[in-house]
Amino acid sequence: MTETLYTATSEYVEEIKALPVKRQVSVSGILKKLDVSRSGYHAWKKRVPSDTSVRRAVLKEKIQKIYEDSHQNYGAPKITAELRKFGERVSEKTVGNYMRQMGIKAQWVKPYIQTTIDSDFSQELKNILNEEFNPTQPDAVWCSDITYIWTFEGFVYLTSVMDLYSRKIISWVLSETLEASHVVECIEKAKQVRNVK
Incomplete structure (x- = not known):
């Protein structure tokens, strides 16, 4: 939840910085409105992504590529099999969860x-x-x-x-x-x- 809030804050702050000078709002004002401390925001910006989040992002990219290469026909079982061919150790349930998060699912073709x-x-x-x-x-x-x-x-x-x-x-x-x-x-x-x- 906190990470999502910080992500939203970061995107919002970047949008504000892109506004013309006369329409800019101070970062402090935005952080106050979103109830996020300045030190917490800066600590989040400097934080290095964890190995788990990096692996998750890489897996999601691979899932998306296999899904697109299959013309959106492959579901979790076939995508898992393809990932395993390339040496990825991942369960079908995990692939299914990631696909749900990404909003993709197999298209059934008669x-x-x-x-x-x-x-x-x-x-x-x-x-x-x-x-x-x-x-x-x-x-x-x-x-x-x-x-x-x-x-x-x-x-x-x-x-x-x-x-x-x-x-x-x-x-x-x-x-x-x-x-x-x-x-x-x-x-x-x-x-x-x-x-x-």
């Missing part, structure tokens, strides 16, 4: 998700199911779907084949892309499981 699109199907393909979703025997109707799953390493895609008679998943394949080959692989696995040609 990740790009590749999705399937309508294809230009051949005229040879016909709708033979006709919305009859309750077949009377196993392996009469299969359906397939692809969904994406978020992991810490990025998105993976789950392709599955279901028998509509039992509503049971008979095969599935995990992949990192939406290539048609993964769908073919999933169908081939289903054919092997059910011994269907």
Whole structure:
């Protein structure tokens, strides 16, 4: 609190010194108004910053640089990891506290998700199911779907084949892309499981 008061006093005094002569106010008058002793003010001006405050200032500069270099995407965990790469010994909690003091936080960017699109199907393909979703025997109707799953390493895609008679998943394949080959692989696995040609 006292340090903040002295900082405010010092800035105020510097502003006053910059005023034209006829508008200047004495330093003693300002110190009196702010209830700060003259000796205390001069002692504060001569005081050398502590090692802790110097380290804090250096760390904050590094945090700001890493934050800007990441296009404001990094939060405390990633900034802490970056600092540790350069030999800084600092906790994630400390980095988080400094970021709060500096008024910065990670910007969440919605990740790009590749999705399937309508294809230009051949005229040879016909709708033979006709919305009859309750077949009377196993392996009469299969359906397939692809969904994406978020992991810490990025998105993976789950392709599955279901028998509509039992509503049971008979095969599935995990992949990192939406290539048609993964769908073919999933169908081939289903054919092997059910011994269907």
